[in-house]
Amino acid sequence: MTQATIATRDGTTTTLIEETLDEFRQHLRGPLLSPEDEGFAEAARIWNGMVEKTPALVVQPTGTADVVATVNFARDNDLLFSVKGGGHNIAGTALADDGLTIDMSRLRGVIVDSGEQIVTAQAGCLLGDLDRETQVHGLATPGGFVSETGLAGLTLGGGFGYLTRRFGWTVDNLREVEIVTADGQVRRASREENVDLFWAIRGAGHNFGVVTSFTFQLHEVGPTVFGGLIAWPFERADEILETYQALTDDASRELTVFLNMRRAPPAPFVPKEWHGERICAMIVCYSGDLDGADEALTPIQALENPIVDLLQERPYTGMQSLFDAILPKGKHYYMKSEFAPELSDDLLSTMRDRFTESPAPGEMVIMHIAGALNEHDLDDGAINNRDARFALFPLAMWEPDDSKGDQYREWVRDVWEQLQSYSTGGNYINFQTADEGYERIETTYGDNYDRLTEIKEKYDPENVFRVNRNIQPQLE
Structure with a gap:
């Protein structure tokens, strides 16, 4: 690598000459990669295949000293800079397009x-x-x-x-x-x-x-929990939703149940005649004493004749990885999020009806999260959203060669706009997409936002860390 043309924080580009790059490399133990180097493609690859960004340079640190050297180099040269951990963020903020990305994948102790x-x-x-x-x-x-x-x-x-x-x-x-x-x-x-x-x-x-x-x-917790996926025909949605509504009113905290309206995947555990058909599913995890699992799951087990029933004792690690295969790296993913204080009849019927109009990759997800998070003070951390009891996610995922991406995104956005009337006003920052503007970030943090700008000014007044859902320092 003789030189590199790279994006700067002000939106222009600069050229880093060979001597500058060599000096930087001398401060690193891990590799400094450019697009022609082996390993660069994987280092610059993230989960959401819809994101098309390519950094000019990638550093893969082997320790904290490499991180210090990289931060100093990015700051001193005014470079557009991003941080990649697992690269699983929906908006693709792990990558700085044409900039410098630090890929933490070698630090896994x-x-x-x-x-x-x-x-x-x-x-x-x-x-x-x-x-x-x-x-x-x-x-x-x-x-x-x-x-x-x-x-x-x-x-x-x-x-x-x-x-x-x-x-x-x-x-x-x-x-x-x-x-x-x-x-x-x-x-x-x-x-x-x-x-x-x-x-x-x-x-x-x-x-x-x-x-x-x-x-x-x-x-x-564990090492064994009781859980998995259970699904019924979508035609029974009213019955399933009514059961879910009642279940989440009374469930012990050891029981977490998410509800998913989607089309059945062509997976080995799904009967072939149901592949691609609309279903209403629950994802269940009971992490308490296993002797109490049957009682906790009685309302679910009363819903007879499921299409799929994978509820069983399984390792907690198996529960955590149960859906890895149907959420692979490289597909196109697009979603929106809202937090809700309750599951009203109107909310549930709205989600049901909108799912019936969904394109094939469209899904509706409700996650029951009420419990311990609600017991902290409202300002215990920047996280906010202490009033959240359910998380709502309209989403779509599709193959890269599918030409109907615009249609899928439009459906997700339309559903999301309708769900906002049921929201606490909060949303999940990790699921914000690249097309959600600055006002959405302010809404996420609510009353905590002004304090965040003050702390940003103290620790990052030049906004070096801006390739993210960005909190701007007060001076900007």
């Missing part, structure tokens, strides 16, 4: 202290890495429902999964981080140290630096 019930994980970890190590000890922390999700991105945007009803947002379980801020300093942030930074990281963390490690509180 996990250390479990089973006595203290805490775990420290490096920022390149996927959820599967974390779950694999913590489940050796029968421990877990709330985090997602796809094992290939990046731990860093999930956490910094709040994070939720099957255990959220019991233990809150992922960031409610965050004890400490190591972070490299825009000035190149390595800081620890917790409830006792750099308290303002720690508050901001818990929900808007993409904006304040490169987190190199996370320390979480763990809880006794």
Whole structure:
């Protein structure tokens, strides 16, 4: 690599000559990759195939020192800069198009202290890495429902999964981080140290630096849970929705049930005659004492004659990876999100009716998340959304060669606009798409937004970390 033309923060480009690149490389132990190098394509590849971005350069750090060198280089040269953890973000903010991307994928160490019930994980970890190590000890922390999700991105945007009803947002379980801020300093942030930074990281963390490690509180979960997927013909939707509504009114926190209206995938566990047909499904995870599973699931099991019934005892790690195969890297994904305070009859009938009009890749998802997250103070972290009891997601996923992407996105947007009348006003920052504007970011953080701009000004006044759902410093 003799030189590189690269985007700057002001929207122009600059040329980095060979001597500049060589000097930068001397400060790194990990590789500095350009598009012609082996390994670049994978380093610049993310989950959502709809995102078409290519960085000019990618650094793959092997430790915190490499992160410090990269942040200093990006800042000193005014480069457009992004951070890639697992690359699972829907909007593609892991990549800086024509800029400099730091790919954390080589940092995947996990250390479990089973006595203290805490775990420290490096920022390149996927959820599967974390779950694999913590489940050796029968421990877990709330985090997602796809094992290939990046731990860093999930956490910094709040994070939720099957255990959220019991233990809150992922960031409610965050004890400490190591972070490299825009000035190149390595800081620890917790409830006792750099308290303002720690508050901001818990929900808007993409904006304040490169987190190199996370320390979480763990809880006794597994290693076996009861759960899986169960589905019925969509023609029974009214019956299924009524049961779901009643179930989520009374369910113990050990039981998490998500509802999904979609077309049945051509998977081996689905009878062939149902492939591509509309179904109404529940995704179930009971993480309490297994002796109580039958009683907890009685309302679901009373819904007889399912098309598919995969409910069974399974490893918690198996529950976490159950849907990996139907959410592969490279498909086109588009979704919107709202948080709801309740499941009214009108909301449920609206979602049912709009699904009947959906194009083939269209889905409706309702996630029951009420519980521990509602018991924290409204300003306990930047995450906001403490009034959320359900998460609503209209979405579509399709193959890259499908020419009807515009139609699918239009359907999702139309449904989303209709669902906003049932919303708390909040939404999930990790599921915001690239076409959602700045006002949407302000809405996400609500009353916490002004405080975030003050902290941004303190730690990143030049907005070095701007390739994200961006909080701008007050000076801008």
